[in-house]
Amino acid sequence: xPADKKGAPSDVLALDVESDGIYAVRMKxxxxxxxxxxxxxxxxxxxxxxxxxxxxxxxxxxxxLTLPKAFRARSVAVTIPATHGVLRLVTFRxxxxxxxxxxxxxRENLGVNSSFQVGFVTGSSSGxxxxxxxxxxxxxxxxxxxxxxxxxxxxxxxxxxxxxLAAMNSFLYGPGRQLDKPAAVVVSSGxxxxxxxxxxxxxxxxxxxxxxxxxxVRRIAEDMHLEQDTATQLFTDPTFDISGILxxxxxxxxSQLTISxxxxxxxxxxxxxxxxxxxxxxxxxYWLKCLRDxxxxxxxxxxxxxxxxxxxxIDKGEKDRDAPLYSAAVGAALGALEVL
Amino acid sequence: xxxxxxxxQQEDVARESQRRPVAAVIGVVLVVGVIGLIGxxxxxxIATRAxxxxxxxRWEKLEPRFNAAQDMRDRVLLCNAIQAEMEGWKxxxxxxxxxxxxxxxxVPATVQLTRMNLRSSYAVERLPPRxxxxxxxxxxxxxxKYEISLEGVAVGDRSDQVVVDFVExxxxxxxxxxxxxSVKLQRLQxxxxxxxxxxxxxxxxxxxxxxxxxxxx
Numbered sequence: 001x002p003a004d005k006k007g008a009p010s011d012v013l014a015l016d017v018e019s020d021g022i023y024a025v026r027m028k029x030x031x032x033x034x035x036x037x038x039x040x041x042x043x044x045x046x047x048x049x050x051x052x053x054x055x056x057x058x059x060x061x062x063x064x065l066t067l068p069k070a071f072r073a074r075s076v077a078v079t080i081p082a083t084h085g086v087l088r089l090v091t092f093r094x095x096x097x098x099x100x101x102x103x104x105x106x107r108e109n110l111g112v113n114s115s116f117q118v119g120f121v122t123g124s125s126s127g128x129x130x131x132x133x134x135x136x137x138x139x140x141x142x143x144x145x146x147x148x149x150x151x152x153x154x155x156x157x158x159x160x161x162x163x164x165l166a167a168m169n170s171f172l173y174g175p176g177r178q179l180d181k182p183a184a185v186v187v188s189s190g191x192x193x194x195x196x197x198x199x200x201x202x203x204x205x206x207x208x209x210x211x212x213x214x215x216x217v218r219r220i221a222e223d224m225h226l227e228q229d230t231a232t233q234l235f236t237d238p239t240f241d242i243s244g245i246l247x248x249x250x251x252x253x254x255s256q257l258t259i260s261x262x263x264x265x266x267x268x269x270x271x272x273x274x275x276x277x278x279x280x281x282x283x284x285x286y287w288l289k290c291l292r293d294x295x296x297x298x299x300x301x302x303x304x305x306x307x308x309x310x311x312x313x314i315d316k317g318e319k320d321r322d323a324p325l326y327s328a329a330v331g332a333a334l335g336a337l338e339v340l
Numbered sequence: 341x342x343x344x345x346x347x348x349q350q351e352d353v354a355r356e357s358q359r360r361p362v363a364a365v366i367g368v369v370l371v372v373g374v375i376g377l378i379g380x381x382x383x384x385x386i387a388t389r390a391x392x393x394x395x396x397x398r399w400e401k402l403e404p405r406f407n408a409a410q411d412m413r414d415r416v417l418l419c420n421a422i423q424a425e426m427e428g429w430k431x432x433x434x435x436x437x438x439x440x441x442x443x444x445x446x447v448p449a450t451v452q453l454t455r456m457n458l459r460s461s462y463a464v465e466r467l468p469p470r471x472x473x474x475x476x477x478x479x480x481x482x483x484x485k486y487e488i489s490l491e492g493v494a495v496g497d498r499s500d501q502v503v504v505d506f507v508e509x510x511x512x513x514x515x516x517x518x519x520x521x522s523v524k525l526q527r528l529q530x531x532x533x534x535x536x537x538x539x540x541x542x543x544x545x546x547x548x549x550x551x552x553x554x555x556x557x
Contacts, residue, residue, distance in 0.1 A: 117347055118347075119345045119346055119347040119348075121342070121343070121344065121345055134343065134345060136345045136347060138347055143347060143348075147348075152363070154364075157348065158348070159346040159347075159348055160347045161344065161346060162345065165343040165344070166343070166344075168343040169342055169343050169344055172342055172343065196343070203343075331343075335342070335346075340342045
């Protein structure tokens with residue numbers, strides 16, 4: 001499909017590479033807003049390790065992605081969990097005059113060498129108007145491997161993002177549009193959980209935690225001597241009490257969540273009023289209960305498909321049930337279409 | 341401020357977009373090449389098929405004539421063989437009447453032929469093989485040879501000289517010298533007269549052998 005006047009594609013396929021598969025969303029730019037054309041979960045690629053990270057070199061056990069016809073778009077936006085990456089909201093004490101210095105300063109703050117690729121968006125802090133950047137660093141090897149596996153076949157990869165941040169973009173397109181009071185957004189995937197505290201399109205805090213559904217499921221399987229599949233079912237089934245196990249795994253994150261909340265409230269002189277939850281862990285009653293207990297607010301989910309015109313064939317059952325799992329793919333597609 | 345942190349650098353995007361055209365060009369060239377190859381084969385196949393059909397149609401028209409020509413050629417070959425055989429026989433054969441006429445004209449009045457015998461015999465001559473295949477069964481030449489024996493008596497004085505002259509005449513004019521190069525007087529004997537016959541003329545008995553050249557069949 002041809003790109004629009006600004007150079008952004010008008011037809012994009014977003015692929016969220018997760019440990020349990022690839023969440024694919026095809027989206028087109030319509031006159032009255034983005035149009036959902038197709039959404040499905042595709043099998044995980046050969047060559048991806050148990051974190052979903054593609055590590056096998058192309059051609060040595062690393063499979064090339066073959067897409068169903070409905071998902072064959074020219075432009076592709078990719079999101080990966082960034083298990084081995086660094087995510088940080090960096091605030092600079094001194095203003096940065098020249099644009100060319102940004103990357104150097106960001107790299108210094110993230111503490112990464114040249115084997116990492118750095119990406120960032122800039123802004124200014126709400127209080128003192130300092131320069132700040134939402135920055136991500138990922139190993140170049142991981143990026144190269146991902147591009148090699150997902151590119152080609154007539155596809156052009158136009159963006160590579162961290163899935164948690166992409167999911168937050170879908171939040172921005174949904175409930176985040178009318179957000180006038182500070183809110184915490186917790187997005188979790190198989191390996192990583194990202195906590196963001198935002199208000200009025202400003203980012204107060206952004207942190208990445210090495211906690212995800214996979215670690216909890218693994219712990220349930222070990223403690224209860226269950227198969228992995230059964231443990232995965234238990235994780236989302238409210239009829240079983242797994243709070244004892246969850247408390248042990250979630251404990252460190254819960255402490256950091258409390259600290260982060262207090263830091264933002266004190267620093268920004270505000271009060272957190274909303275808690276939004278997205279990603280794979282939002283399907284667990286115990287996860288929601290844990291967050292409610294720690295933050296003291298009722299967790300609210302969001303439907304990433306809401307507000308989008310749906311023209312293609314999308315399984316309604318899956319759409320309703322697994323909608324939170326498509327947050328990252330939808331966010332990446334919206335970002336690539338530049339409708340945010 | 342949104343959360344879109346694109347980790348793809350401009351070089352990555354450029355590399356991605358460069359890789360695609362190169363791959364696309366290679367792909368297009370390959371596809372065009374394959375299509376061209378298949379097309380040329382197809383065109384050649386179609387042309388060959390049309391040629392085959394036209395040749396088949398022509399053959400259907402020509403076949404009866406061809407078969408007739410084949411039959412004619414076989415017949416001609418057979419006739420030629422028969423003709424060659426006949427000519428061989430004709431070549432080998434010697435007409436008797438010119439010989440008899442020659443004898444009639446040149447026999448002197450004082451000579452009386454008492455016996456004439458014409459005999460023919462065959463001889464086979466093996467030829468050297470010209471090809472390796474002919475070594476087992478080398479070619480051969482069959483020839484026919486004629487032999488005429490004449491016996492008679494000459495009466496009168498100088499009858500012996502008459503016989504000699506007669507032989508000369510045979511050689512010179514009576515017989516075809518090419519056909520009968522060998523004319524030999526084999527016997528000449530003067531008969532002694534008995535007392536009762538003392539008044540009669542002296543006689544000489546003789547025998548002549550005439551041999552023809554071998555005539556190839």
